[in-house]
Amino acid sequence: MTAVAMTTPHGWLLVAAVLLPFIGMMVGLVAGGRHAARVAAVAIIAGLAIAAATLHAVLDAPQVYVLGGWAPPLGVALRADGLAAAMMAVVAVVIAGIGLYARRDSATPPGVAEARAPLAFWLLLLAVWGSLNLVFVSGDLFTLYVGLELLTFAGVPLVCLDGRGETLRAALRYLLFALLGSLLYLLGVVLIYGAYATLDIAMLAQVVRPGVLTWTVLALMTVGLLAKTALFPLHIWLPPAHAGAPAAASAVLSALVVKGSWFLVVRLWFDAMPAVVTFDAAQLLGGLGAVAIVFGSIVALRQKRLKLLVAYSTIAQIGYLFLMFPLAFDVATGAMLHGGALTGGLLQAASHATAKAGMFMAAGLIYAALGHDRIADLGGVARALPVTVLAFALAGLALMGVLPSGAYLAKKLLLGAAESGGQWWWTIVLQGGAAFTAGYVVLVLTRAMRAPPAPLQLVTKLSRISEFSALALALLSLLLGVAAVVPAAGLPAGLISNPFAPKELLPTLLVVAGGFALAAALARRPLCGDGPWRRLTAAAGTSFENADALLRRWPTASLALITLAAAFGWLLHTGNPA
Amino acid sequence: MTDALLYGLAACGLIGLGLYGLIANPAPLRKILAFNIMGGGVFLFAGAIARRGAGAGFGGDPVPQALLITGIVVAFSATALAVALVLRLNAVAGDTSLAEPPPADDD
Numbered sequence: 001m002t003a004v005a006m007t008t009p010h011g012w013l014l015v016a017a018v019l020l021p022f023i024g025m026m027v028g029l030v031a032g033g034r035h036a037a038r039v040a041a042v043a044i045i046a047g048l049a050i051a052a053a054t055l056h057a058v059l060d061a062p063q064v065y066v067l068g069g070w071a072p073p074l075g076v077a078l079r080a081d082g083l084a085a086a087m088m089a090v091v092a093v094v095i096a097g098i099g100l101y102a103r104r105d106s107a108t109p110p111g112v113a114e115a116r117a118p119l120a121f122w123l124l125l126l127a128v129w130g131s132l133n134l135v136f137v138s139g140d141l142f143t144l145y146v147g148l149e150l151l152t153f154a155g156v157p158l159v160c161l162d163g164r165g166e167t168l169r170a171a172l173r174y175l176l177f178a179l180l181g182s183l184l185y186l187l188g189v190v191l192i193y194g195a196y197a198t199l200d201i202a203m204l205a206q207v208v209r210p211g212v213l214t215w216t217v218l219a220l221m222t223v224g225l226l227a228k229t230a231l232f233p234l235h236i237w238l239p240p241a242h243a244g245a246p247a248a249a250s251a252v253l254s255a256l257v258v259k260g261s262w263f264l265v266v267r268l269w270f271d272a273m274p275a276v277v278t279f280d281a282a283q284l285l286g287g288l289g290a291v292a293i294v295f296g297s298i299v300a301l302r303q304k305r306l307k308l309l310v311a312y313s314t315i316a317q318i319g320y321l322f323l324m325f326p327l328a329f330d331v332a333t334g335a336m337l338h339g340g341a342l343t344g345g346l347l348q349a350a351s352h353a354t355a356k357a358g359m360f361m362a363a364g365l366i367y368a369a370l371g372h373d374r375i376a377d378l379g380g381v382a383r384a385l386p387v388t389v390l391a392f393a394l395a396g397l398a399l400m401g402v403l404p405s406g407a408y409l410a411k412k413l414l415l416g417a418a419e420s421g422g423q424w425w426w427t428i429v430l431q432g433g434a435a436f437t438a439g440y441v442v443l444v445l446t447r448a449m450r451a452p453p454a455p456l457q458l459v460t461k462l463s464r465i466s467e468f469s470a471l472a473l474a475l476l477s478l479l480l481g482v483a484a485v486v487p488a489a490g491l492p493a494g495l496i497s498n499p500f501a502p503k504e505l506l507p508t509l510l511v512v513a514g515g516f517a518l519a520a521a522l523a524r525r526p527l528c529g530d531g532p533w534r535r536l537t538a539a540a541g542t543s544f545e546n547a548d549a550l551l552r553r554w555p556t557a558s559l560a561l562i563t564l565a566a567a568f569g570w571l572l573h574t575g576n577p578a
Numbered sequence: 579m580t581d582a583l584l585y586g587l588a589a590c591g592l593i594g595l596g597l598y599g600l601i602a603n604p605a606p607l608r609k610i611l612a613f614n615i616m617g618g619g620v621f622l623f624a625g626a627i628a629r630r631g632a633g634a635g636f637g638g639d640p641v642p643q644a645l646l647i648t649g650i651v652v653a654f655s656a657t658a659l660a661v662a663l664v665l666r667l668n669a670v671a672g673d674t675s676l677a678e679p680p681p682a683d684d685d
Binding site: 073074142145146149152153156157160163164165166168169171172173175176179180182183186187189190191193194197554555558559562 | 652
């Protein structure tokens with residue numbers, strides 16, 4: 001980000017990207033009932049166009065819009081760099097996919113003028129979108145705070161759309177924990193203004209200096225945002241929030257809402273205070289990500305319900321998003337660098353957003369068709385719902401990072417950064433993590449392909465559009481790696497090679513075999529054969545479940561939050577900047 | 579002791595009290611109150627910073643004042659949303675405990 005304080009020719013696109021969803025939301029609220037879905041459809045089409053135009057404009061030059069002509073530090077500037085434009089485009093595509101999926105799922109029932117849940121869903125979908133765009137284009141820390149809070153307020157009601165007691169409880173837990181995080185962030189904002197008299201990110205980057213105040217601020221803001229992102233061990237709110245939410249709402253929460261606060265961490269670490277970060281602090285952030293991958297994947301294998309399996313897989317995938325932080329730290333200059341690792345992290349966010357949305361939709365369709373989503377009773381689903389199970393499988397492959405998925409490309413970029421930075425230990429996490437992802441994908445697919453004990457009775461006929469929108473998002477994630485051959489993406493050459501060459505095929509096979517072994521060892525019910533060894537591995541699995549239950553208790557989670565804040569502060573203070 | 583320092587110390591006290599309440603109180607309504615106390619501390623802090631940055635004939639720097647007013651609006655909306663959820667939860671479930679019910683064992 002450069003400190004340009006002038007509105008650029010295409011700067012109005014940024015204002016349009018933020019305002020359009022909110023205008024759509026308000027028009028939808030006034031029109032009400034059946035019209036809300038139509039208003040949303042129009043807003044989504046227009047928003048896709050704006051996102052495409054922004055991406056096109058940003059390829060030439062970063063875009064800036066100075067609100068009201070008041071230049072920072074007194075005024076507020078909206079800025080879109082490549083990072084923001086790419087995220088805006090991904091979010092627009094995922095929102096469009098979710099909108100298509102929900103066309104029938106969240107339609108107002110016939111014979112009723114207006115139903116609460118569908119109306120709320122369409123309005124909140126637009127609100128989430130507008131808030132995310134605001135987070136992406138905000139140029140100062142306080143506007144980011146407002147965007148972040150709007151995102152939380154739009155995300156929380158999505159959890160309790162059906163209004164049952166347990167979903168209300170989950171929504172309240174989410175809101176209260178997120179509020180704790182936002183106050184820590186806001187405290188950081190106030191402290192930084194007190195010290196530097198500006199909140200503009202581009203200006204801050206030039207004046208900010210390491211010191212007790214900036215260490216404290218960065219530690220407070222980072223953990224506040226991690227609580228909202230649900231990075232292990234602060235994932236207290238995520239699994240219950242997904243347990244009772246409709247599939248489309250889960251897709252919004254998991255694919256999009258958590259990316260908002262993640263993006264803010266990226267802005268803080270890379271753009272606002274790149275030189276305050278230390279090697280050790282970046283290692284801690286990446287380390288939390290690595291533990292999240294292992295922990296989330298193992299607990300996912302222990303779930304009885306498909307929806308919760310996908311929710312825990314989200315916890316693991318959130319871990320992946322933080323692996324780029326230690327790899328982007330440049331030891332020579334002692335600062336965070338924009339480079340291959342950041343591009344890799346961004347690609348990971350894009351591929352996770354598309355794949356996870358597709359996966360939640362597939363899980364929702366399976367639930368709708370069977371009337372339940374017990375993993376043990378999925379036998380025969382693959383034959384009854386081939387398109388849906390294919391969507392789930394493709395989304396799983398995309399998450400595992402099989403060629404030519406976006407996650408594969410991201411892995412290549414991060415491996416390159418690990419090698420050039422001499423941080424070999426992240427290579428193990430990057431290569432081994434895929435096996436954990438493969439574990440739960442293999443588990444679901446083997447269950448789905450088994451013959452059912454009795455002929456499968458489908459409760460309802462699925463909408464073709466819903467099935468194919470899930471499939472389209474999964475395919476998109478799986479083909480995102482093709483971006484490497486687009487010259488405009490600016491990626492180094494030679495990232496994509498022949499998928500059937502032994503060098504590529506062998507790791508893929510190893511990953512699948514590792515996943516199979518994990519699923520066989522840790523699944524709730526034996527996958528293939530039972531034996532005394534299963535007793536041992538099942539006990540290990542149970543202990544992971546117990547640890548998860550303990551970590552998700554309120555006092556444990558809040559103490560973990562404070563401990564992490566202290567740890568980040570300490571590592572920023574003592575960390576080795578050389 | 580300047581008035582900005584006094585306000586700053588009072589703000590620290592409020593933030594500490596609120597943080598403790600948010601962590602230690604199991605009842606959601608008390609957590610909401612604690613959130614507001616902690617928020618009050620942060621806003622008071624912004625006020626202290628505004629006072630410290632006073633100049634050019636102003637009683638205080640206007641930017642932190644603008645921040646804290648916006649912050650109060652956001653905290654008010656958050657409180658309204660949280661209270662609405664608590665009321666609805668009480669109406670539907672008959673209690674407002676945040677504890678998760680034990681998972682149904684249908685294995």
